[in-house]
Amino acid sequence: MTHTILNREKLRKKMFLFVARLALCSLVVELACFLGYKACYRFFPATVVEAGVDSFLAQLSPAQRDSIVAQYDPVLGWDLQPNQQSEQTNSAGRKFTMRTNADRSRVDRLHTDKPRIAVYGDSFAQGVEVNDDEAWAYLLEVELRQDVRNFGVYAYSPLQAMLKYQRHTEKGLVPALAILTVYEENINRLVNANRYFLGRMMHPLSFSPCLEPAHGTVRFHGNVLHTCFGDSFDRHDLKQAVCKSADIDFWSAFKLRAAFPYSFGLARCVVHHVRYGRAALDFNLWGTHEGEMAMDYVTDRYLEISQRRGITPIVLFVPNVQKWKDSRRQPKYADYVRRLKTRRPQLTVVDIAEADFEPELFNVSPFKGHASAYGNRIIATHLNFCIKNLCAFDRETRRDHNEAER
Template identity: 20%
Template sequence: MNLEYIVIIAICILYEAFWYFVIRYVNKKFQWLIMSKDERPVLSEEGLRKFIPIGYDSELGWIRKPNTDGIEKSNDMESKWTINGIGARANPGFDDRQSTISCYGDSFTFCRQVNDDETWEHYLSELQDTNVKNFGVGNYGLDQTILRLKREYPKNKTEIVIIGVVPDTISRILSSWKHYYEYGNTFAFKPRFVIKNEKLVLIKNIIDEESKFRSYERFLPEIKKNDFFYKNKFRKEIIRFPYSIYLLRNLSRNLQIIFWVLANELMKGSKSKKNEWNPMKIIMRVNLRWRVKLYHNIEARTLFEKILDEYASYARQNNFMPVFCVLPQKDDVNFVRTNASFYKEFLNSLHIEKLKIIDTTDKLMLEKDLDSLYSDNNEYGGHYSSRGNKRIAEIINEELSRI
């Protein structure tokens, strides 16, 4: 082998080594740039010891457990949440009152980033003069929400049930392990529904015992098979050897993440925080494109409709009014403002007996000061602020008055 070939090989090795160390460094700082090791991540023993007693649920995957509380810190603000004895969020001044409305859903129903007396359920309690019970749980999909409803409703019957979820719930109902869609969310194993012979079939949470977290790799073949995003997203975004080649598969996304993570590290200690959001902004835009795409996916739409049909069927069996409420993130509202509603055609296609649909986006997109309705001062917006929750309560109250 002559010197020329040796030099070329050496350059290639150095080039690969350079990208390996850059990618590994960024991966440690930002979980959304994934490598081969992320196919089988090590579950933190310390994290499990904290999560299992207060958050693990063998059926639903995770939950807010009765008689727990906590403080959430974000953007130099603190909010306190409390879960009462029945597993619902505390509703100051109303917990001992009669309840005619109960709510189930994700973090936009739970109302993260505000205090117990600043949730839209609390404001709706004032408007309806009743204790609006809040059984929302962060990151729930519509599938988990239905299962939670069936668990809680027999003990907490109300005349009206409101299910409130973000449009991204269409992604969540396709997932068995959140890590395959939200990289790094490794404790979040969950049940999901599938359709077989035109019927809704439940695939139970595979990690249904605490001990299974320690041996979760044994269940990966089944989890991968049941999770839409493993093949369609996760596996396509892994960067493995040869790193310089795999980097090209999602070149714009990967290079932007690498640039902003490294830039933020170099600027650490500076007073300016304006660039800290940039890496996550890339991910939020990718996720928005995914949910827009999924509302045109027949498999996802059909599953979504079947779950809503199950909700309405359960309502008819138990003689309550089922309400389905869309609670958009800030980037959803802005997308609809500048383009068109990516899920409205799906909602309009639904013809489910007795199901009342409230799309709060219709009113939110008319708000002049949209930023004030959300907690975070960025493109995503975080969750609704106290003012935002008050507006949501007004919209829901107005719609309920027409029923």
């Protein structure tokens, strides 16, 4: 009996020592991770969720903050300011001018009350880095002799572009034809709640609606800043909103977060890097089921809106020609485009990668920057050809339908 009691006492002591050592080791590991987080916060703020906002805000002048607030949109995240003119320098060192109309579209030549064609998308739709009359929407307007309204906005995702299109149709803007522009890298923005997590902090208000594909479904999330704080927010709210957006953002897992236990956060970050690549942008989302579901969500709703309003929908895919420096290659979206044409024959799908052009001339600098004046002409010419064929097909279809009725 005494021997049994002694064994139990020894076992208790061993268990106590084991638990104490485990707790001490955990404390040391947690302290090391915390100090590592603090070091990253101070010396590498771009790697930490919370630090990026503080660092960026500290560098902003009052005038810059006012300008950013003026661009804020509670639903879309941001939008162009109406009746604005700006002169900028592109990545090739050349100056270019950008002007906007009262409806926040880029200045065009044949501006009417009822545009024939409306363009939506990101900076490749907007025509950033070239003058107003060099953007492909402007050139398309000249070639077709129809009012082409350019509603492209820098850094937009296809989801934001589709939501802006939906807003316009609900307000009575119903063109005969709509063009949704999808740049090759845009799919990354579909699952991104704040551009900061994609490695580039545009500004603290760069929150955007995003999609969260998981378990065979796609969940829509609105602008986190607006859903959490409405239209009134301060610097502290911005930081809180960034942290909340990290919970739904796919790319946020590539950054550290100020949350206990810090060791778990570090492990999560390391696993995400190992699983999806060293950098977020190296991961090909087009090749995943999640990416396909997210893009289907946008194209399906784009088609639904168009059919409900009697608008002919076009989806324009633009390849990342910067990756063609060594040789012309197949875009990451190629397989998706083939499936989309089969799955949604009602959509007219146009791929600029199928056009004949000189890759080294497509961007403002050889394989660098946005589309050059030459690149914009290539897009306009290829689209012009496709639209004329589409219109000819529609006329033939209507004529056959009328003859059948007679």
